[in-house]
Amino acid sequence: MLEHELIQSTGFRNFGPVGARQGFAIRVRIPNYHGTRLSLLEGFDVTVDGEYFDHEVNRLGIRDEVYTMAQMREETVARWSLTEWGEILVDKPGGLEPGVHKIQVVARIRYSYFPPDVHIFPMRAERFGTICIA
Amino acid sequence: MLEHELIQSTGFRNFGPVGARQGFAIRVRIPNYHGTRLSLLEGFDVTVDGEYFDHEVNRLGIRDEVYTMAQMREETVARWSLTEWGEILVDKPGGLEPGVHKIQVVARIRYSYFPPDVHIFPMRAERFGTICIA
Amino acid sequence: MTSSFKYGVSVYSYVNDYGSIMTLEDAFDHIADTGATGIEILGEGQVEGYPEPSSAWLDTWFRLLDQYKLEPTNMCSWVDMRLTLSHWLTVEEGAAELARDLHLAHLLGFKFLRPKFGVVSHDLVPDPNWEGYVERNLDLAHKYGIVICPEIHSPTPIKHPVVDGYIDFIERTGTKNFGLMVDTGIFQDRPLVHWGSHQVTEEMRKHMAFLNGIAVNPEEFLDIAKYVVFIQAKFHDIDENLEDQNIPWKPVISALKRAGYSGWLSSEYEGLRSPWRAIDQVRRQQVLLRKLEREHDEGRFA
């Protein structure tokens, strides 16, 4: 089962080789009330301890695939289902220190039934999360 | 999955034939942090909308069996597991009116590792619950 | 004897809880225990492996329907016009999306399919291709015995070009496989206190005026009743005295009854997304609606 809120406790981790981390991952629920084609996602802005990482650069990991923003925008076949988690992959050489971090996420989703000028809906979430392994 | 609290929303219902209800049932989690032989339960006091029903009279329904207090006290084989729900069965001719009711439960459990004088531990819970069907 | 409503529950009522504190089987259990006999779902939501569930999942679906004695009512779907930032659906593509969901709805036993179309303007004018999407699927819907029913949803009221357009389509084609779904949120006449998991702020009210309710007069239902095939009983907060804080149920039920509506009332909770809250809110609404119907039928309405 997933946690009720967008940002999950478990899955907040560094990735890349130990000692030469490439960045960190944040596990999230789908920022929507129903499953969604990946092309309807407009990425995830991430701020950790005040440091900002833009949605154009952050990637999405889901199941065994990783999508860049450009790939996601054109991915009209693969879907993210309501009960699955995904991971926001954020490049940050060295990764994050073990310990508690303030995580802020703006998940951007496109609703065709929102007026064109507010077509991209930002879902905001923030919480403390803990990196366990350096 | 069960609700986090002792008293569950679903399963609060009248029992017995429609039009001639014998009483009502309250679905509960096990009032313990581990599964338990039924003989370690000392019953459930129930108060609904201020009307009191004593643990010596209320029964426990679990899986397909119903136990009186006397039967429960001697039931050293059947167990209630951590992830199962049970039902407190309360006699009340006519049952409860459809609508919202204030439910209070004192679940009484025996801990061998509590001192003899406080051997029976009362776990208290209360909430509003809704009877759906007359 | 007057005809009677059929009572159902939409699994959307439990969204946020779904997959976090509740499995599909739990949802069946919660719904069946309210006394409802119908289950409404989000296709891309409750159907694992959407749009092509495995045979194992289908076995589970039919086992649950049987075990909990629930009947599939409506399946919600989306026709996402703006498939990518650069590519908008063609009529052919949109029709194919709708056909995909008709096949799935039929496979699962649903008799209603609610497609959510896109909009092209700030005042919510729908994707002009919607007629094309639907018209190309009327034969398929007929073959399956499914009614396609777009939703009249706040902030769109009953007296509105969007609704007129749907009615014109029904009149022009003479179809029985397209109708209106009414979401009772249009009757909301008091402000919402919560939206999602947040307290509503003044700032939010400025940008989302519909949070205060568009207060459609329930009597207007009588004007469109002949086209209405399904009702989502949208609500947000019912207190322990069974008083709804936002939807004026008594005049709504009165209008529905006088219009002769005898279809589904499908509970759609959309209040505070606090974990486990929806379960009892839906129970309260089921009791409230049945109580009002009984009072109406017994002539106890003023």
Added chain:
Amino acid sequence: MTSSFKYGVSVYSYVNDYGSIMTLEDAFDHIADTGATGIEILGEGQVEGYPEPSSAWLDTWFRLLDQYKLEPTNMCSWVDMRLTLSHWLTVEEGAAELARDLHLAHLLGFKFLRPKFGVVSHDLVPDPNWEGYVERNLDLAHKYGIVICPEIHSPTPIKHPVVDGYIDFIERTGTKNFGLMVDTGIFQDRPLVHWGSHQVTEEMRKHMAFLNGIAVNPEEFLDIAKYVVFIQAKFHDIDENLEDQNIPWKPVISALKRAGYSGWLSSEYEGLRSPWRAIDQVRRQQVLLRKLEREHDEGRFA
């Protein structure tokens, strides 16, 4: 190079969440993601069908251990002396209870079994039959390579007849299959704010003085270290600066290291039972304990 602790997590940390927001597999996921390599369970809790799980459940158990790369550490059990109001366990019956759990622990791959014995007085003198229960099972425990380890748990401190009794038993029998488990709650030196899902009241403090902490001096661990086989790292609240509000970890870790302890530290969260809270609390504790061990090993302790 000094020897190192082994890090585990007890599923008890998630109780209340377990079965409501968390399945057994979720617990494995949460534990493995902390970097821990050991899992501790409650036998009659996590074992479906206890005391005789089905072969399907056993397949799941071993699949999960393999998939999440976790090693079974300790299984908790209870010897409920007062089986019914009228019937107290005989020595034979108590020994059979313990044997039942030894069989199950062995089947699941555990190397430690913590039995909880009853007490016969207000100052927690244990069931005098405990020696009989254990002594009759020493051969079985030896055959299985399991250490039976009752828990030194607040409000019982280290210097106490109960602990002396356990040590006398070890000395008398010379067994390697019985030892002490220390629950770090005995070192708690600041009051608890929450108990279960409730705020602690003054009334509660009067009846449950242990809520304020019995503040055993961590140095006393050195006196019993040779008998200690397992440590449950009990804790209640670690804030976002990684500061534990109740347990003085620095002197505790210092004592454990100087005593040469190199067994499991098994996280046992027992703070506020607010849903989902335990998951991150356990993560914080795992980081805190590893940080302190590293600091100690690098000579950075005062």
